[in-house]
Structure formats: C-alpha cells, structure tokens
Amino acid sequence: MNSQEGYVSDRAIVSMTNVNPMRETFNASAHLIFNPDAEILNIGVAQNDLMQDVLKDKVSTSLEFQAKDTGYGDPHGSKKLRDLVAGLINRNFQPVLPLITDHILTTTGAGAAVFFLTLGITNPGDSVLVIAPYYGNFDSDVCVGTQVDNVPFYPSVTDDGDVSIDMDRLEECFQNAKEKNNKNIKAVLITNPHNPLGKCFSRESLETVLKFASKHTLHVISDEVYALSTFSHILDEKQENPFTSLLSFGNLDQLIDPALVHVIYGFSKDFCLNGFRVGFIIDQHNTKLRQYLKSSALFSYISSIMDRLLRNMLEDAEWVDSFFATNQRRIADAYKCATSLLDKHGLNYIPSQAGHFLMVDATSHPKISTVDDEKAVFFALLEQGVYIAPGHIFHTRKPGYFRLTFTLDRQKLETGLSKLAKVLQQL
Incomplete structure (x- = not known):
C-alpha cells in the first residue's frame, strides 16, 4: 500500500466501495440542502415543518440547564x-x-x-x-x-x-x-x-x-x-x-x-x-x-x-398526546393540499397513508427511460433552486419516481410542484 492509497484499512476500503445512491445525491447537493444560509426550496428531505410553532414554545420552556x-x-x-x-x-x-x-x-x-x-x-x-x-x-x-x-x-x-x-x-x-x-x-x-x-x-x-x-x-x-x-x-x-x-x-x-x-x-x-x-x-x-x-x-x-x-x-404527557393528535391533523391537511396540487398539474402519484411524503410517479413520461434521465430532472430542478429526492436513491427499479415531502408551508409546495411540472413539460 502506498501513501496515495491513504493507509486505510480493508474495512474502510469495503465501506468506500459500497454503492450508496442517496449519499451520492446528498454530496452533489449538500452545499444547498445542508446549508442554512443557502437559497434552496427543499421538498425532498423528510422533514416536518408543520409543528414548528408548537415546538418552539415547548422546547423553549423545557430547555432548563x-x-x-x-x-x-x-x-x-x-x-x-x-x-x-x-x-x-x-x-x-x-x-x-x-x-x-x-x-x-x-x-x-x-x-x-x-x-x-x-x-x-x-x-x-x-x-x-x-x-x-x-x-x-x-x-x-x-x-x-x-x-x-x-x-x-x-x-x-x-x-x-x-x-x-x-x-x-x-x-x-x-x-x-x-x-x-x-x-x-x-x-x-x-x-x-x-x-x-x-x-x-x-x-x-x-x-x-x-x-x-x-x-x-x-x-x-x-x-x-x-x-x-x-x-x-x-x-x-x-x-x-x-x-x-x-x-x-x-x-x-x-x-x-x-x-x-x-x-x-x-x-x-x-x-x-x-x-x-x-x-x-x-x-x-x-x-x-x-x-x-x-x-x-x-x-x-x-x-x-x-x-x-x-x-x-x-x-x-397531556402535551405529548395533544401534540401527536394535532400533528396528524396537520399532516392530513398537508397531504390533501399536496394531492390537490399534483392533480392540478396532471402529475401522477402513489397514494400514501403515513409519514411526510409521497412518491410522484413520472415513470410513464416518454423522455424518462433511464436513471440518467431521472437524474437530469433532479439537476434541472436543483438549478432552479428546488431539491426533490429522485427515486433511484431508494432503489426503485423503474426511472421516474420522485419522493415529495409535503409537510411544508403551502406556498413552498405550490412553488416546488409548479417548477417540477414545468421541468417535466420541457423535457
């Protein structure tokens, strides 16, 4: 082993050769999605922003040193x-x-x-x-x-x-x-x-x-x-x-x-x-x-x-149980908003029951037939200041899926989905 190889262990080498599409995608966009000062519309990372008002009050009063x-x-x-x-x-x-x-x-x-x-x-x-x-x-x-x-x-x-x-x-x-x-x-x-x-x-x-x-x-x-x-x-x-x-x-x-x-x-x-x-x-x-x-x-x-x-x-415990009940109602409302916007733009999706996201289904798009085509949509959106999670990072088999996080402010959803629809139309 020479110095250019870094003198790392076999275990490290195996880890570095492990296929990890999500990590590759994050690395390509980390300067945007993990930078709080960056101007990026994030509709891809699984994060629920709907309860920030409730959490701000509770965390502030609970943070006792x-x-x-x-x-x-x-x-x-x-x-x-x-x-x-x-x-x-x-x-x-x-x-x-x-x-x-x-x-x-x-x-x-x-x-x-x-x-x-x-x-x-x-x-x-x-x-x-x-x-x-x-x-x-x-x-x-x-x-x-x-x-x-x-x-x-x-x-x-x-x-x-x-x-x-x-x-x-x-x-x-x-x-x-x-x-x-x-x-x-x-x-x-x-x-x-x-x-x-x-x-x-x-x-x-x-x-x-x-x-x-x-x-x-x-x-x-x-x-x-x-x-x-x-x-x-x-x-x-x-x-x-x-x-x-x-x-x-x-x-x-x-x-x-x-x-x-x-x-x-x-x-x-x-x-x-x-x-x-x-x-x-x-x-x-x-x-x-x-x-x-x-x-x-x-x-x-x-x-x-x-x-x-x-x-x-x-x-x-009373606050915790109330928090979950409120959160579920807000997620349900956000899901209805997201699916209504998807229907408005003529975008197909896989209905969901839980979590912060659903899968937008553009697999029937005539210009998306390979993972490279799916990546092209991802990078086109990134250039317009929008991050969405492409399906291949979740090991989907057919190109054209995108995981949309909908637990966001309605205006962010509207802007993000409008840009996604436009990119798909312009392919």
Missing part, C-alpha cells in the same frame, strides 16, 4: 428518559408486553440504532434482506464499517408501490441470494410505516415476514419511526389507524422466537426533531444482545442537556 449537565450522562440514556419513552410507547404502540426501562437503549438517531443492531446480530460477510424500495441511508446505516451488505426484496415483480408481502416471493429471493450470489442473509429490515412509499404493512404481511424469518432463524428489525405520523384514518374516519407495531403481536412467540425481533424508534419524525439526533433500540427478549448494546453505548450517547430537555418535554 443545571450544573450537573456539564458532566457525563448515562450512555444508555437516563433511567428517567427511558422510563418516559417506555410510557410513550406503551400508550401508543399497544405492546403486548409493556415496555420497561431495560428494554430501551438511547442512541444518536435511528440510523445509529440500525448500525449498532447490525453489528450486534451479523458477522463480516453477512447480508441483510431489506424490503424495497427502501430508505437510501440504509446503505450507510447497515453497510459502512460493518462489512455487511444489503439484499433488496421487492414484494411485487413489477410494481414498486406494492407492500403486500408473499411468502413464496420471499423464499425465492432468499434462495436466489444464497445459491446464485453466495449471500448469507442474517436479518430482515423493514420500515413500517414505509419509507419512501408512506404506506403501512398489513398485519398479514408482517406475519408473513415473521414466519419467514423464523423458518431461516433470521433477525427482524422493524424501523417504526413514522408510527405516530399516520393520517389516512384522519382523512376517512371509517378507516382504522393503518399502523401495526411488531410490539403488538399477541401471538409473537407462535410466529418466531421473540429474541429475534427488534424495533427502532426516534424523535426525528413523529416529534419533528430531525436535528436533535435521538433514537432508540427497543428489545424485550434478547438479554445477551442488550448486554452488547449497553457495552457499545459509549460510542453513541446523547448529551446531558439533551437528555434533560427531552425528559422535561415527555413529562407533560
């Missing part, structure tokens, strides 16, 4: 914080077994939670089966520094918007990965509600995943960070809340060894606090894994002042 906050806090998150998070989950996720403090570990964001779980349940050279399309940063969260790779599983042969999971297709994907590509799959990773589709998996589909994982002794990681951002039941009161947590399965031990099931949660999405960087690993049945996670917690624990701030917010 004490001298003890200058010292180290608990690497796992304080007992009080984890008690409060347990209460939050117990009130809203309908867990069969109520959460207690020891079931929860605090991390610097949900991405860190996925990373440390991956280290705890896989070996170098293993693979994780990810329900696809999938959140693009899983290419980092799962793969960077772990020597583990992702194997996408598409529920439908051709439809990237389908989230109905079939056992035979799961088996086919698993066997192909094993026999044709020499993959040793150790876990299944699912986002529910789904990112980027904004849909919730049915209980039947989730049971299929659990049975499949049980058959092959695979871990199941359920990323549930949008659990309390559902809105389809707000739009239609005849519908039930579409979200089902893996924590709520009363027959879990009949479907799979519960020690193989792990849930991710965080404050970025439901609490609209992306920049606070706080996530949680929830594990109720795997004592040995929790012991490992506690030992690795030193590398990913939140600041003492952040711990205190969150405790002060969560202690007001």
Whole structure:
C-alpha cells in the first residue's frame, strides 16, 4: 500500500466501495440542502415543518440547564428518559408486553440504532434482506464499517408501490441470494410505516415476514419511526389507524422466537426533531444482545442537556398526546393540499397513508427511460433552486419516481410542484 492509497484499512476500503445512491445525491447537493444560509426550496428531505410553532414554545420552556449537565450522562440514556419513552410507547404502540426501562437503549438517531443492531446480530460477510424500495441511508446505516451488505426484496415483480408481502416471493429471493450470489442473509429490515412509499404493512404481511424469518432463524428489525405520523384514518374516519407495531403481536412467540425481533424508534419524525439526533433500540427478549448494546453505548450517547430537555418535554404527557393528535391533523391537511396540487398539474402519484411524503410517479413520461434521465430532472430542478429526492436513491427499479415531502408551508409546495411540472413539460 502506498501513501496515495491513504493507509486505510480493508474495512474502510469495503465501506468506500459500497454503492450508496442517496449519499451520492446528498454530496452533489449538500452545499444547498445542508446549508442554512443557502437559497434552496427543499421538498425532498423528510422533514416536518408543520409543528414548528408548537415546538418552539415547548422546547423553549423545557430547555432548563443545571450544573450537573456539564458532566457525563448515562450512555444508555437516563433511567428517567427511558422510563418516559417506555410510557410513550406503551400508550401508543399497544405492546403486548409493556415496555420497561431495560428494554430501551438511547442512541444518536435511528440510523445509529440500525448500525449498532447490525453489528450486534451479523458477522463480516453477512447480508441483510431489506424490503424495497427502501430508505437510501440504509446503505450507510447497515453497510459502512460493518462489512455487511444489503439484499433488496421487492414484494411485487413489477410494481414498486406494492407492500403486500408473499411468502413464496420471499423464499425465492432468499434462495436466489444464497445459491446464485453466495449471500448469507442474517436479518430482515423493514420500515413500517414505509419509507419512501408512506404506506403501512398489513398485519398479514408482517406475519408473513415473521414466519419467514423464523423458518431461516433470521433477525427482524422493524424501523417504526413514522408510527405516530399516520393520517389516512384522519382523512376517512371509517378507516382504522393503518399502523401495526411488531410490539403488538399477541401471538409473537407462535410466529418466531421473540429474541429475534427488534424495533427502532426516534424523535426525528413523529416529534419533528430531525436535528436533535435521538433514537432508540427497543428489545424485550434478547438479554445477551442488550448486554452488547449497553457495552457499545459509549460510542453513541446523547448529551446531558439533551437528555434533560427531552425528559422535561415527555413529562407533560397531556402535551405529548395533544401534540401527536394535532400533528396528524396537520399532516392530513398537508397531504390533501399536496394531492390537490399534483392533480392540478396532471402529475401522477402513489397514494400514501403515513409519514411526510409521497412518491410522484413520472415513470410513464416518454423522455424518462433511464436513471440518467431521472437524474437530469433532479439537476434541472436543483438549478432552479428546488431539491426533490429522485427515486433511484431508494432503489426503485423503474426511472421516474420522485419522493415529495409535503409537510411544508403551502406556498413552498405550490412553488416546488409548479417548477417540477414545468421541468417535466420541457423535457
């Protein structure tokens, strides 16, 4: 190895060669979307701006500094914080077994939670089966520094918007990965509600995943960070809340060894606090894994002042429950606004039920037939000061999808969609 190669480890080299379309796209636009002083209309990053007025008041009154906050806090998150998070989950996720403090570990964001779980349940050279399309940063969260790779599983042969999971297709994907590509799959990773589709998996589909994982002794990681951002039941009161947590399965031990099931949660999405960087690993049945996670917690624990701030917010359970109810109503209204604007511009989309986004569907556009064509639309919009997330960063198979974040000010939506429609017309 010579100096031009940087004297880096094999692990680093593997990480740098890992395919990561989302990271490439972010790198091309980071000077705009991550620069608070840049003039950019961001309708692509999953951020909910609808509750900023409510949060400003609450955070301001909760940010109490004490001298003890200058010292180290608990690497796992304080007992009080984890008690409060347990209460939050117990009130809203309908867990069969109520959460207690020891079931929860605090991390610097949900991405860190996925990373440390991956280290705890896989070996170098293993693979994780990810329900696809999938959140693009899983290419980092799962793969960077772990020597583990992702194997996408598409529920439908051709439809990237389908989230109905079939056992035979799961088996086919698993066997192909094993026999044709020499993959040793150790876990299944699912986002529910789904990112980027904004849909919730049915209980039947989730049971299929659990049975499949049980058959092959695979871990199941359920990323549930949008659990309390559902809105389809707000739009239609005849519908039930579409979200089902893996924590709520009363027959879990009949479907799979519960020690193989792990849930991710965080404050970025439901609490609209992306920049606070706080996530949680929830594990109720795997004592040995929790012991490992506690030992690795030193590398990913939140600041003492952040711990205190969150405790002060969560202690007001009445405010928290009111916050979620208001947030869901506002998301529902924003979704109606977004779909109305899309209809006005003649833009197709995949309907969603939860989260901050939906997928605009321009796959039938005659001038979009390759990923390069999709990228051309992305860069044309960027030149006009608009950032939208192109579908290929979520590993969609057909070019022409764009993930639109609609939890924004109406004027921003109108401007962004007007420019998107114009770019597509001018291709």
